[in-house]
Amino acid sequence: MIPVILSGGSGTRLWPVSRQNMPKQFCDIFGQPLQTLTLQRSLKLGQPWIVTSKALETLTELNLKQNQAQQVRVVYEPVGKNTAPAIAALCKLLQSQGHNDEIVAIFPSDHLIKEEEAFLKVVHFAAEVAAENRVVTLGITPSYPETGYGYIQTRAVGLKENGTLKAYSVVKFHEKPDLQKAKEFISQGSFSWNAGIFVFKVSHMISLFEKHQPEMWKQISNLKEDSSNLGEIYSKVQSISIDYAIMEKLNGEELACIPAEFGWSDVGSWDAVSSLQKGKDVLNVLGQENFVFGEQGKHYSMIGMEDVIVVDTKDALMLIKKGLSQDVRHVVDALNQQKSALVKDHVFEYRPWGYFEILKDTETFKSKVIRVNPQSQLSYQSHAKREEHWTITKGSGEVVLNDEVIPVSAGTHIHIPLGAKHRMRNTSNEMLEFVEVQLGTYFGEDDIVRYQDDYKRN
Template structure:
């Protein structure tokens, strides 16, 4: 059933801010396990492997997430043929798709399916069948999208109004509709000709590029010059624009296939509650939670004990450094919380206390105005960059394993309970030459302790900042 000219472009660059405090900029929702043991990205990749050859799958993410994306793929299928492309910065879905097309061997001769990495799909076999209906329509000259039959007046999705029938294959799209008011959403539901826009597409590369040339001449100019000047090198100059607004809404030959599979974008805590497994009191519980006399609530705790008594119709999500408490009916306001935090407590929307890196991870244990204490774990055979800091000094204590430390021209091997000082301004590097993880406690001191006070001289992972 798999076709040689059919490619999957998986979009994995979003931030998922509506699922704060669990979803953060450095660990967004597509990389989290929200509805099972595997992350949403892992579920998406495994689903894609049912319809596409591994070498025909490309994941478009960003530079901050590329190593975590690769690690998650390796954890589920050890498949090195799946492509991963890193955007240097976010530029919405249309530029991401253009980069995905460029990563394929013959974009003008191929058909592409585009879909997000953070959706939940029930009945994956039906999803595959619908994709191939889209493939057949694309071969006939249609730009194809997939519509979800609404079951409630939803104001958080865009809509598609269908026009004439294309027999059993779908409908011609009459128009796209932006996210409506509640009153309009109720009318759309009763009308019966409106579908939720799923954000999934299928099209021939040749036709899609023709639409870019027609509708987005600025992007087309970069595409034409891509061999002399690569797309990613010019990415900061790309317009910030979506596929829907940039191409689909202005094209004439757009078709919609009504989805025969169950779908949800898991875009809010209300959706996580609605789709979660509930106990006898209607509660969805995960983590170390003690719930007494609670009803119809979502109670999540990651890293500490959460005791809840007498709660009803609430969302409570607790991490080690932040807690969200909000009525289920007001979950759309989480975005307002994130917006407010960006003004005063930006670190709370950027990263968790534990941050994963290609060499391992670090966890912030405690911090004050002029000090920060971390636990650092380095995987066997891994090494941090050769670096230095302008504003901080560091003191390292090895608590597990054997560490190789370079300070200027000096190389030292440290084992458990041994320590070393790293003065500010000195080039240094931490490596793990052994076969077990190395754990160290790092004590930073100085007037500025943020992660951007790192000057890299050499990095085996290709990072520059």
């Protein structure tokens, strides 16, 4: 079996923790990022692939390195075109490598699964059903009338059994219902939540694309084995989900569903998060049932408040009445209209060489703490609108300043004049940390000219 992790989206419903450049699958919400948890599960099924956005390359590579999984094959999409083109491109690449008869399992990267053993058992059973040239979707047995999920309606008679697990023919996919319709679905008993998890044989899925999306497959079939022309293909291909493109066009003999329970959540809202973990300790006065997702080492007190969710980051604070967290999208929409950077960026950012965090950003100066990984270096660069002052606070290395190499260690100060070529290099096996203070007329990250870069950035 080839497990495939689809890692995309911006997770706006979990703003302000999840943002465009740091989507929820990479956020530390449950002790480990959801992408890490998904990768660890997938490794128990086979050698995983990841399909993700080029914009998430740094976070993806860092996650693989942290999990010692650099052998994972990653396909970087130049632009998101939804799940159908992603799966089509994956199938073409697998076909070109001679994996036509392999079973593939598609997993979203941002879902939480608490009962891993039960989950793996269901996936293995799904592979058995998929080997019979059926596309198999995992359905989640609903525990309440949820309006935020799509539903899968199945026939009453099972197709195949394995112990307590049964696979059923699918009658129909249903869009997210209103509350009344969701209650009707629950009462009928033949409906499952659509978890977005699919299992299929590569050759069979290709035949379905040829039949139901011939134009898309014609375009994708030109994909080179090294994916070097993926940008050209994606500039023409239709943006459409696998549900619309393929799943909803299949009949009951072609599509199966295995209803199951394995502690699944798509972690789609702060209400979901608050139901899955304890949150920060809160001192409640004349109030109760409050949840705080906040900063380490910070005290939280609430007076006269009940059923409130507090989400606190370094640059944003949001309070939500429990039950209304789906409306976070309205906050994000308003910030987008204001062209606010809060939707896109945190005050911290991971780079291929390490990490930085903005300490202060004013009209006259900007300060950061910068950490450089062992045996790593920043690009050799210059700035047109700012000078910089570097004070090393931890570790040792060397600064290259206009081609002069200067050894540095904790306590060393280096002045980088306006327009000077410079880079920081960590030559040790420990983290190097320094504080940077910028002075000038503009402090944007785009005021940079790179002359040499280990990571081939412009």
